[in-house]
Amino acid sequence: MSGNSIRDTFFEECEELLEALDEGLTSISEGQNDNETVNAVFRAVHSIKGGAGAFALDDLVEFAHKFETVFDEVRSDRLVIDDVLMALLFRASDHLTDLVEAARSDEPTDADVRRGILTELIKYIPSEEDEAAEMDAIDFQPTGLDFSMDLPGDDAEQPTYLIEFKPHRTLYEHGHEPLFLFRCLAELGDLKAQLNTDALPLFETFDPEESYLEWRLELATDEDEAKIRSIFEFVDGLCALEISEKAGDPAASAQEALTNAINIDDADLAPVETDFEVESVLDPSEPSPEPEKVIPVKAQKVAKPAGPSPTLRVDLDRVDRLINTVGELIINQAMLTQRMSEIEGIDLREVESELEDYKILARDIQEGVMAIRAQPVKPLFQRMARIVREAAAATSKKVKLETIGENTEVDKTVIERLADPLTHMIRNAVDHGIEVSEKRVETGKSDFGTITLKAAHRSGNVNIEIRDDGAGLNREKIYEIALKKGLIKEDAELTDNEIDNLLFLPGFSTASEVSNLSGRGVGMDVVKNAVAALGGRVSISSVPGEGTTFMIVLPLTLAVMDGMVISVAGQTMVAPISSIVESIRPEKGAVERMGTRERLLSIRGNYVPIIEVAEHLGLMNADTNDRSEVLLLVETEQSGQCALAVDAIHDQRQVVVKSLSSACGNVPGVSAATILGDGKIAMIIDTESITQSLVANKAASPKMTNLEEVQNAS
Amino acid sequence: MTTKVLAIDDSRTIRELLRMTLENAGFEVMSADDGVEGVDKFTEFQPDVVITDINMPNMDGFGVIETLRGDSVRTRVPILVLTTESSADLKARARDAGATGWINKPFNDEALVSVMRRVAG
Amino acid sequence: MQAEREAEYSKGIELVAFNVNGQKYCLEITKIREIRRWSPVTVLPHSPAEVLGVMNLRGAVIPIFDLACFFGMGKTQANERNVVIICAVRDRSIGILVESVSEIVSIDMSEIQETPKIKSETTKSVIQGVLSVEGEMARLISLNSIVDPIATDMELL
Numbered sequence: 001m002s003g004n005s006i007r008d009t010f011f012e013e014c015e016e017l018l019e020a021l022d023e024g025l026t027s028i029s030e031g032q033n034d035n036e037t038v039n040a041v042f043r044a045v046h047s048i049k050g051g052a053g054a055f056a057l058d059d060l061v062e063f064a065h066k067f068e069t070v071f072d073e074v075r076s077d078r079l080v081i082d083d084v085l086m087a088l089l090f091r092a093s094d095h096l097t098d099l100v101e102a103a104r105s106d107e108p109t110d111a112d113v114r115r116g117i118l119t120e121l122i123k124y125i126p127s128e129e130d131e132a133a134e135m136d137a138i139d140f141q142p143t144g145l146d147f148s149m150d151l152p153g154d155d156a157e158q159p160t161y162l163i164e165f166k167p168h169r170t171l172y173e174h175g176h177e178p179l180f181l182f183r184c185l186a187e188l189g190d191l192k193a194q195l196n197t198d199a200l201p202l203f204e205t206f207d208p209e210e211s212y213l214e215w216r217l218e219l220a221t222d223e224d225e226a227k228i229r230s231i232f233e234f235v236d237g238l239c240a241l242e243i244s245e246k247a248g249d250p251a252a253s254a255q256e257a258l259t260n261a262i263n264i265d266d267a268d269l270a271p272v273e274t275d276f277e278v279e280s281v282l283d284p285s286e287p288s289p290e291p292e293k294v295i296p297v298k299a300q301k302v303a304k305p306a307g308p309s310p311t312l313r314v315d316l317d318r319v320d321r322l323i324n325t326v327g328e329l330i331i332n333q334a335m336l337t338q339r340m341s342e343i344e345g346i347d348l349r350e351v352e353s354e355l356e357d358y359k360i361l362a363r364d365i366q367e368g369v370m371a372i373r374a375q376p377v378k379p380l381f382q383r384m385a386r387i388v389r390e391a392a393a394a395t396s397k398k399v400k401l402e403t404i405g406e407n408t409e410v411d412k413t414v415i416e417r418l419a420d421p422l423t424h425m426i427r428n429a430v431d432h433g434i435e436v437s438e439k440r441v442e443t444g445k446s447d448f449g450t451i452t453l454k455a456a457h458r459s460g461n462v463n464i465e466i467r468d469d470g471a472g473l474n475r476e477k478i479y480e481i482a483l484k485k486g487l488i489k490e491d492a493e494l495t496d497n498e499i500d501n502l503l504f505l506p507g508f509s510t511a512s513e514v515s516n517l518s519g520r521g522v523g524m525d526v527v528k529n530a531v532a533a534l535g536g537r538v539s540i541s542s543v544p545g546e547g548t549t550f551m552i553v554l555p556l557t558l559a560v561m562d563g564m565v566i567s568v569a570g571q572t573m574v575a576p577i578s579s580i581v582e583s584i585r586p587e588k589g590a591v592e593r594m595g596t597r598e599r600l601l602s603i604r605g606n607y608v609p610i611i612e613v614a615e616h617l618g619l620m621n622a623d624t625n626d627r628s629e630v631l632l633l634v635e636t637e638q639s640g641q642c643a644l645a646v647d648a649i650h651d652q653r654q655v656v657v658k659s660l661s662s663a664c665g666n667v668p669g670v671s672a673a674t675i676l677g678d679g680k681i682a683m684i685i686d687t688e689s690i691t692q693s694l695v696a697n698k699a700a701s702p703k704m705t706n707l708e709e710v711q712n713a714s
Numbered sequence: 715m716t717t718k719v720l721a722i723d724d725s726r727t728i729r730e731l732l733r734m735t736l737e738n739a740g741f742e743v744m745s746a747d748d749g750v751e752g753v754d755k756f757t758e759f760q761p762d763v764v765i766t767d768i769n770m771p772n773m774d775g776f777g778v779i780e781t782l783r784g785d786s787v788r789t790r791v792p793i794l795v796l797t798t799e800s801s802a803d804l805k806a807r808a809r810d811a812g813a814t815g816w817i818n819k820p821f822n823d824e825a826l827v828s829v830m831r832r833v834a835g
Numbered sequence: 836m837q838a839e840r841e842a843e844y845s846k847g848i849e850l851v852a853f854n855v856n857g858q859k860y861c862l863e864i865t866k867i868r869e870i871r872r873w874s875p876v877t878v879l880p881h882s883p884a885e886v887l888g889v890m891n892l893r894g895a896v897i898p899i900f901d902l903a904c905f906f907g908m909g910k911t912q913a914n915e916r917n918v919v920i921i922c923a924v925r926d927r928s929i930g931i932l933v934e935s936v937s938e939i940v941s942i943d944m945s946e947i948q949e950t951p952k953i954k955s956e957t958t959k960s961v962i963q964g965v966l967s968v969e970g971e972m973a974r975l976i977s978l979n980s981i982v983d984p985i986a987t988d989m990e991l992l
Contacts, residue, residue: 005730006727006730006731006734009726009727009730010727012726013725013726013727039769039771040771042769043724043769043770043771046769047724047725047727047728050725050727050728050819050820051725051727051728053819053820054727054728054731054819054820054821056820172790173783173790173812174793174809174812174813174814175789175790175791175792175793175812175814175833176792176814176833177792177833177834177835179835180831180832180833180834180835181832183831183835184828184831184832231832233815234814234815234816234832234833237809324894327894328894331894571877571878572877617880617881618880618881619878619880658894658895658896659896660879660889660896663889663895663896663897663898663927663928663929664879664882664886664889664896664898667879667880667881667882668880668881669880669881670879670880673877673889673896675891675894679891680875680877680891681876681877681889681890681891681896682877683877683879683880
């Protein structure tokens with residue numbers, strides 16, 4: 001009920017409206033400027049203005065108003081959108097977004113930018129109309145009456161007004177009720193009313209919808225005539241109305257004039273039903289015997305375009321609490337199952353099916369709850385459209401953004417945390433990927449560069465692809481830079497893929513001069529870390545002359561994953577099943593040594609490096625020569641196949657992912673923790689980061705340790 | 715019996731503002747997101763007053779007035795239009811269609827309640 | 836009399852005293868969420884020596900610190916008689932492993948003396964002050980400075 005909650009509603013709504021605005025503008029820019037599209041855009045801006053007005057957000061109101069007025073011109077076919085105007089509209093839309101954000105956080109915006117855009121917008125607005133309309137927009141004076149609370153004065157010299165009021169039939173048809181008008185008049189002073197029924201016909205000729213009555217009112221008040229007229233504002237033209245000031249003693253003359261008078265004073269201002277008599281006298285025009293006929297109009301209802309399905313807004317905290325509780329339920333279920341199996345003397349088969357049902361129900365609840373947090377990537381992609389526009393403008397390149405799979409749903413947190421990495425990659429793509437038009441045309445490409453942003457669900461993951469049709473990576477240059485920065489050894493022989501992956505090393509920047517667009521001291525390593533923090537990974541592929549593609553693969557939900565329960569150095573841990581190709585119990589002779597420490601697994605004719613997970617995690621392990629070990633073959637984006645050596649595999653199960661970073665900071669080689677059936681915490685190993693030690697091995701040795709650690713941080 | 719008000723506006727913010735203001739003033743408020751829903755709800759709830767925005771998707775405010783005043787419904791319930799464009803033009807059009815009066819956005823509590831009293835007591 | 840005594844108490848604070856490697860330490864009681872018996876923890880890879888690992892406290896992951904180790908007195912030989920004090924630090928919870936909890940003492944703020952000049956920076960940063968509890972010196976510790984260097988360390992890793 002508080003004003004603040006409505007303010008929150010306003011800003012939430014603004015997000016949707018801005019989204020609709022952006023969508024509409026994009027449609028228009030693609031040539032779809034039919035009435036409905038333009039109208040939708042107009043409405044979006046208009047609604048923002050309306051709400052902003054209610055909270056006295058003057059900058060926002062003013063800007064939205066000008067913006068809206070331009071659309072009004074377009075709507076009424078007085079203005080045609082050309083490229084220049086289109087660009088301006090996009091800029092205005094972006095600025096409107098900024099203004100809303102600023103209003104929300106109560107921060108100032110760049111007044112110069114606003115003035116600049118406003119000046120340009122005004123050029124499209126015929127000046128007179130604009131000024132008139134502007135007055136309206138910024139006029140916060142209510143047109144309604146200000147009820148002065150002054151009681152009708154005991155001032156003897158109060159002037160008296162004579163009001164002759166004869167409603168037309170249309171007055172009733174417009175839903176007016178003279179009684180209510182009289183009540184409002186009565187609040188201004190002392191009111192006496194006289195009803196003239198002379199015009200009432202005989203019953204046979206009575207038309208219940210006709211207006212036969214007229215009133216003669218006398219109002220003794222200190223208010224002026226304008227105030228009285230304002231009460232009749234809505235009925236202007238729907239009645240014959242004459243107001244004049246009367247001389248002489250109001251009370252006496254009124255008394256004499258009243259023959260069939262009804263005195264309306266404060267006592268009559270009780271709820272409607274109590275003065276039934278008054279009403280029936282005052283309202284003979286009501287077709288009394290027959291109740292108002294209401295025919296459902298559903299049948300003629302216009303087919304509603306498939307709009308969004310009904311939604312319910314829920315506080316995120318509540319959802320998260322629910323998710324947590326469901327997580328506990330899953331753990332509880334696992335613990336229960338484990339305990340049951342440990343109890344001797346009972347026949348598990350008796351409860352097995354119930355336990356199984358419990359498990360299924362718990363999973364169903366969990367899936368349902370997780371779906372609440374899922375949101376389409378559309379708003380995120382739309383933000384990227386803006387980034388492309390800005391980046392293209394800053395670099396004077398022609399670039400357009402294509403989006404595919406906008407309705408793909410991803411966990412809300414993923415959407416929030418992907419914004420920065422995506423922004424960075426998009427800027428990079430415009431800045432370094434896409435060539436200038438002349439160069440593109442020279443090489444037989446269209447002068448417009450295209451960046452494609454694509455989202456899709458793939459086998460329990462969400463894939464997000466950022467593809468540009470630019471020049472592709474300049475591998476020679478990357479190699480050179482990596483060498484210069486000491487990221488690789490002089491004689492390092494790297495495959496193309498390995499060279500591409502150097503981009504992800506900390507402190508790498510391909511721009512030979514730091515451009516102010518993408519070179520803000522942020523490298524692709526930050527992108528990689530951000531994605532890794534979400535439990536995902538990012539890979540790169542590039543074809544010279546054809547472009548570069550980044551692929552981000554993320555788990556569908558952050559809260560649950562399929563894990564393989566393993567032992568490492570006596571500790572129970574979990575490896576994400578999604579990363580494991582197969583588990584291998586190597587036969588004698590399948591493991592070859594390289595030098596003293598390195599080991600390779602021979603599998604189907606290939607030699608795959610073996611990584612000791614315990615060693616990588618800094619845990620002591622028994623002598624590797626003589627223990628039973630299991631190898632997990634993992635496929636990685638960067639290092640190809642690797643085998644992770646662990647002590648044992650116990651089980652496969654779904655585990656609830658618990659963040660470690662808030663309690664313990666980031667732990668290298670570990671992505672998160674989970675709670676197992678016995679109530680103990682188990683680390684979830686980060687296979688991707690563990691295998692990266694192989695890439696790091698190729699780096700110059702003095703830097704190695706450091707590099708590895710920074711890389712592994714997420 | 716409390717006076718029932720149907721508020722039709724495509725802006726959630728405005729709907730909420732109307733609801734809060736009118737409920738504080740003792741009215742019972744129900745709302746609809748656009749004209750089509752508004753007309754549906756009108757037949758369903760039989761409100762005593764209708765407040766409608768003009769520019770809305772699916773069916774605009776003029777459509778609402780015309781439908782409610784038209785032969786199929788033929789109501790005499792007061793219909794107030796919400797308008798930021800206080801241009802006489804829109805008001806005249808709304809009035810010609812059968813609107814009872816208008817409320818200028820942005821409205822304050824007092825102005826809104828005062829208009830309500832003029833048309834709904 | 837009664838009123839006076841109450842006024843005195845209201846200026847005072849309550850401390851929980853405990854033993855670490857034979858030395859007496861104490862913490863403000865308001866910082867303590869609960870005291871639990873020691874149970875084995877899960878090792879946290881790449882953590883400093885004083886971080887024993889993490890434990891599950893009703894679904895939350897809580898890091899457990901060995902205070903003795905932090906003060907360079909070697910690892911506490913964790914056994915069933917030891918206790919873990921769960922404390923609130925900033926907006927998270929941590930546990931500290933101690934030998935045993937000895938008592939709760941009510942003292943007046945004025946009884947706390949500034950930490951005498953000592954060499955060890957680590958120790959100095961953690962000891963807020965010292966006081967005498969039944970003739971024995973007790974060290975009042977600040978949890979922020981225990982967690983900070985470790986947390987920062989780990990984030991930098």
